Amino acid sequence: MAMPMIHASGQETKLIPCGPVPTEKQLRWQGMEMYAFIHYSLNTYTDQEWGFGNETLELFNPSDLDCRQWARVCKQAGMKGIIFTAKHHCGFCMWPSKFTEYSVRNTPWKQGKGDVVRELADACHEEGLKFAVYLSPWDRNHKDYGRPEYVTYFRNQLRELLTNYGDIFEVWFDGANGGDGWYGGANETRKIDRTTYYEWPETYRMIRELQPQCLIWNDGSDRGDLRWVGTEAGNVGETNWSLLNHDGEVSWSMLHYGLEDGDSWVPGETNTSIRPGWFYHETENEHVKSLSKLMDTYYKSVGRNSTLLLNFPIAPNGRIHPTDSLRGIAFSKMIQEVFKTDLAKKAKKKTQGLETIITFEQPTTFNRFVVEEDIRYGQRVKKFALEAEVDGKWVALKDELVEGSDGLTTIGHRRIICFPSVKATSLRFTILDAKCDPIIKHTSVYLAPELTADIPNSGEKRSSNLHYFFSSPKQMMIDWDTEQTITAFRYLPPQNSKEGMITHYTLWASTDWAKWTKLATGEFSNIVNNPIWQTIKFDTPVKAKILRLEADRLAEGERMAFGDIEVITK
Numbered sequence: 001m002a003m004p005m006i007h008a009s010g011q012e013t014k015l016i017p018c019g020p021v022p023t024e025k026q027l028r029w030q031g032m033e034m035y036a037f038i039h040y041s042l043n044t045y046t047d048q049e050w051g052f053g054n055e056t057l058e059l060f061n062p063s064d065l066d067c068r069q070w071a072r073v074c075k076q077a078g079m080k081g082i083i084f085t086a087k088h089h090c091g092f093c094m095w096p097s098k099f100t101e102y103s104v105r106n107t108p109w110k111q112g113k114g115d116v117v118r119e120l121a122d123a124c125h126e127e128g129l130k131f132a133v134y135l136s137p138w139d140r141n142h143k144d145y146g147r148p149e150y151v152t153y154f155r156n157q158l159r160e161l162l163t164n165y166g167d168i169f170e171v172w173f174d175g176a177n178g179g180d181g182w183y184g185g186a187n188e189t190r191k192i193d194r195t196t197y198y199e200w201p202e203t204y205r206m207i208r209e210l211q212p213q214c215l216i217w218n219d220g221s222d223r224g225d226l227r228w229v230g231t232e233a234g235n236v237g238e239t240n241w242s243l244l245n246h247d248g249e250v251s252w253s254m255l256h257y258g259l260e261d262g263d264s265w266v267p268g269e270t271n272t273s274i275r276p277g278w279f280y281h282e283t284e285n286e287h288v289k290s291l292s293k294l295m296d297t298y299y300k301s302v303g304r305n306s307t308l309l310l311n312f313p314i315a316p317n318g319r320i321h322p323t324d325s326l327r328g329i330a331f332s333k334m335i336q337e338v339f340k341t342d343l344a345k346k347a348k349k350k351t352q353g354l355e356t357i358i359t360f361e362q363p364t365t366f367n368r369f370v371v372e373e374d375i376r377y378g379q380r381v382k383k384f385a386l387e388a389e390v391d392g393k394w395v396a397l398k399d400e401l402v403e404g405s406d407g408l409t410t411i412g413h414r415r416i417i418c419f420p421s422v423k424a425t426s427l428r429f430t431i432l433d434a435k436c437d438p439i440i441k442h443t444s445v446y447l448a449p450e451l452t453a454d455i456p457n458s459g460e461k462r463s464s465n466l467h468y469f470f471s472s473p474k475q476m477m478i479d480w481d482t483e484q485t486i487t488a489f490r491y492l493p494p495q496n497s498k499e500g501m502i503t504h505y506t507l508w509a510s511t512d513w514a515k516w517t518k519l520a521t522g523e524f525s526n527i528v529n530n531p532i533w534q535t536i537k538f539d540t541p542v543k544a545k546i547l548r549l550e551a552d553r554l555a556e557g558e559r560m561a562f563g564d565i566e567v568i569t570k
Helices: 024-032 067-076 116-127 148-164 200-210 252-257 291-299 322-338
Strands: 034-038 081-087 130-135 170-172 179-181 188-190 215-217 268-273 307-311 348-352 355-373 381-390 393-396 415-434 440-446 467-472 475-492 502-510 517-523 534-554 564-569
Touching (some): 034 130, 116 130, 291 322, 393 415
Parallel strands (some): 034 307
Antiparallel strands (some): 179 188
16 A cells, blocks of 8 residues: 655655656556567568568468467466567458458458458467557558558558457557658559658547557657657656657657656566567577566566566467467576565664665565655656665665666656675665655565576588678678578677668678679668667578678668678578
8 A cells, every 4th residue: 555755753744646646557567567569470481670572372371370378478488478470561461351351351361251350369368468560551562551541551450450350558659750662563662751640649639539548659759658668678768757748749868768857657668588589580599588688578578567578479370489488488487586575574663854774683685675656646766875874884786787887866656776696684765856746665684696698509510701891882702712501691780870771781702802692682680779780691502702792772871780690501
């Protein structure tokens, strides 16, 4: 139960709101804490992150699609719900939409009688999970994308999803909008003004009419109920206000840290994948996030006043890969282990003014501190301090997950502070600054087991003696002393800047510098938001002494750049 702050004078603070406060449905959502993303589409069968819109429907024929396996795995991994990619950018619909032929209705799977959205919605209901949908506003297949007719089509599809599949707890609209695509055979680039084209206010009214308890995720200037945190790396700012302004553009800083004086309650949702990419790629089977990385993600999302939306991609057979499921289940068990025993329960707590002292019966070892505000009355705390009494002296405890400062700023729904294990007789929590009188709902102390980073080894052979040079600002040459048999090429973009980041490429090979063979051309999908290793696989091994990488398009700048490159040899 929420307790009012008691001043040194003994006077209680009256529980009145301080600034914007969450709605009841936002409170329920915040209480979910962790829920799953499921990415599955034609991309799964083309080994892409973004489909172009012209992928053949014959590709979709999974041998063992089992939505109940998805739901069981997600539940065992501690997820409280699932958001499903009903339609990604390629335009392929995972339900038999009556508004397009580009759907499961015209695939070999179940002779066109299947409905993945229906099967997953039913599976979630059976497992006691909440269900939600992702519907990409961008559609690289539809002939009318960029014209007013497409907005009507988009809303018709949204209406199908909101009326035929039971309660929907969230609708997720991707921020990627407009660019090149198939567009019914036009094969062209179409740009839109994302702030006006979709006419979001009207779409929002429809959602609230059809699903009053549904939350809207949107990262544009049209505010939904939730916001993106500016990265897909799995972390939100150590300072994280659940506030933004209702109107106006938002900067990356606002998305990542919130806005202290914002006029609307728009909390952050931290989305990331258990693998490097969002869709399944066999080459990533050895790169599933380690348990220590998942725990780091948990502390930097749920532990920073956010929720965690963790993606589990579906493999081509129609199931979550065993490595992903086992890692997800281990993640849930580790969270339970860390927070199993609250060491403060048997201690004495004394609160006076803005200070709470927890005194243990005997010197106690701990390394985690959890504090929660009662956000029903707003988010109030701006800064706090944490100290441990060791051998009669107070020692400051700093958050080891924050670089450059102690990071003891905002609290919100929940704040978890991680620090090296310390053996102390007391712990002191002091609020140093707040917007209004703080209302602290809960404090607790834990001892988490030590974890080491378990980085998997892919076992791939990476070629040595790489020699590279730039033959032009947008062309890189890579050569060896002797001819190589190559199976894949990997590109890591710059990690701290979009400058020089390759988004579209062409890769050539030669054995003699005279005759060149085009190995691949395409795009590194979603590379700007998720700057991870990009892999170009070859259908058959290629013999080459020289590779030529051409940057057909850059995210920013005029000169290509890279963080690292690798060539996989047989």
